[in-house]
Amino acid sequence: MKPVECEFESEVLSATLQSRWPDRVDADLRTHVAACAICSDVVTIGGAFDYAREEMRACAVVPDSGRVWWLAQLRARREAAEAAGRPITAAQVIAFACAVGLLGACFGATSTWFQSALAWLGSSVAAFDAKGFLPSAATLVAGHGALVIAVAAVLFVVPTAVYLALGRD
Amino acid sequence: MTFTDVSRAETLDDASAAFVMDEDAFRAFYERTARGVWAYLARVTGDRQLADDLLQETFYRFLRAAATHDSEAHRRNSLYRIATNLARDARRRRLIRAPFSVSCNDIERIPSSEHGGAAERMADFTRAMSHLKPRERAMLWLAYAEGASHREIADVLGLRPGSLKPMLFRARRKLAALLGRGPDKGKR
Numbered sequence: 001m002k003p004v005e006c007e008f009e010s011e012v013l014s015a016t017l018q019s020r021w022p023d024r025v026d027a028d029l030r031t032h033v034a035a036c037a038i039c040s041d042v043v044t045i046g047g048a049f050d051y052a053r054e055e056m057r058a059c060a061v062v063p064d065s066g067r068v069w070w071l072a073q074l075r076a077r078r079e080a081a082e083a084a085g086r087p088i089t090a091a092q093v094i095a096f097a098c099a100v101g102l103l104g105a106c107f108g109a110t111s112t113w114f115q116s117a118l119a120w121l122g123s124s125v126a127a128f129d130a131k132g133f134l135p136s137a138a139t140l141v142a143g144h145g146a147l148v149i150a151v152a153a154v155l156f157v158v159p160t161a162v163y164l165a166l167g168r169d
Numbered sequence: 170m171t172f173t174d175v176s177r178a179e180t181l182d183d184a185s186a187a188f189v190m191d192e193d194a195f196r197a198f199y200e201r202t203a204r205g206v207w208a209y210l211a212r213v214t215g216d217r218q219l220a221d222d223l224l225q226e227t228f229y230r231f232l233r234a235a236a237t238h239d240s241e242a243h244r245r246n247s248l249y250r251i252a253t254n255l256a257r258d259a260r261r262r263r264l265i266r267a268p269f270s271v272s273c274n275d276i277e278r279i280p281s282s283e284h285g286g287a288a289e290r291m292a293d294f295t296r297a298m299s300h301l302k303p304r305e306r307a308m309l310w311l312a313y314a315e316g317a318s319h320r321e322i323a324d325v326l327g328l329r330p331g332s333l334k335p336m337l338f339r340a341r342r343k344l345a346a347l348l349g350r351g352p353d354k355g356k357r
Binding site for chain 1: 188192195196199200203204205207208211212224225228229232233287290291293294297309310313314315316334335337338341342344345348
């Protein structure tokens with residue numbers, strides 16, 4: 001199996017990075033590097049990386065640490081506020097749905113008109129005639145247009161309110 | 170102030186308390202590591218502008234990570250691991266636009282007698298690095314520019330230490346050949 005590392009590798013790399021290569025190292029090490037493909041590669045790329053690292057670090061323009069800290073704080077606060085707002089929004093939706101349900105129940109319990117309409121609806125369902133459904137439906141719409149419009153409005157308003165509330169997230 | 174307002178205010182206070190270190194410790198750590206992380210990101214992504222963006226994101230995620238570090242080296246490895254993952258994500262999203270525009274522009278700081286040699290040397294290095302895969306660039310930079318151990322490199326890159334050695338060997342050999350001074354010169 002072809003070796004992938006050499007025991008002198010780190011020593012050669014240290015010499016390269018400390019600018020001791022090739023003049024200020026043992027002759028034995030130079031002889032080894034001349035015969036070792038791995039150490040030869042280390043010398044080649046070690047010098048290149050050393051130079052590139054110094055060059056890159058010298059020309060790096062990084063933001064001030066105080067600015068990075070301040071921006072991180074701002075972002076953390078914004079994210080925390082968003083996270084805190086999420087359950088509140090959900091609670092608002094649930095409260096709105098409960099309020100609508102409660103109002104509907106109160107209205108149903110107190111309105112004689114609504115109760116008679118319910119009774120009429122019950123008897124209509126019991127006496128449902130498929131053949132006579134369409135004429136009956138037409139009669140219902142014509143006779144109780146306001147009720148139909150109110151039901152349609154509720155069916156539209158509730159999903160829209162839920163959508164708008166959740167859409168803010 | 171309602172109960173909700175109190176709860177929200179407490180959450181906002183918790184946001185800064187959730188950082189893994191206080192401001193003084195962070196600033197000292199940043200001063201020690203920011204330039205190195207920027208150089209790493211610039212070399213791995215090949216894009217200075219992207220490196221600027223990812224640097225801030227790296228430190229923000231580091232601060233928000235609920236991790237405890239038992240040493241400076243451990244903390245530093247975590248930072249480089251975050252930087253590596255961000256660079257990988259950016260590559261997947263194809264945010265890396267123009268590879269290898271990373272050479273330093275302020276060549277004026279180099280003495281005039283060295284301009285030609287320095288520029289040519291960096292151009293050679295940049296050109297050679299551009300032929301490597303991002304992971305090869307990352308492992309070579311960590312090993313030879315940052316002086317990281319095999320275990321640290323494996324930890325940062327999410328590799329098994331056992332599989333790192335042959336990968337590092339191949340990457341090193343490839344780069345040496347590309348630089349034109351290694352034993353594989355002329356094979357490519």
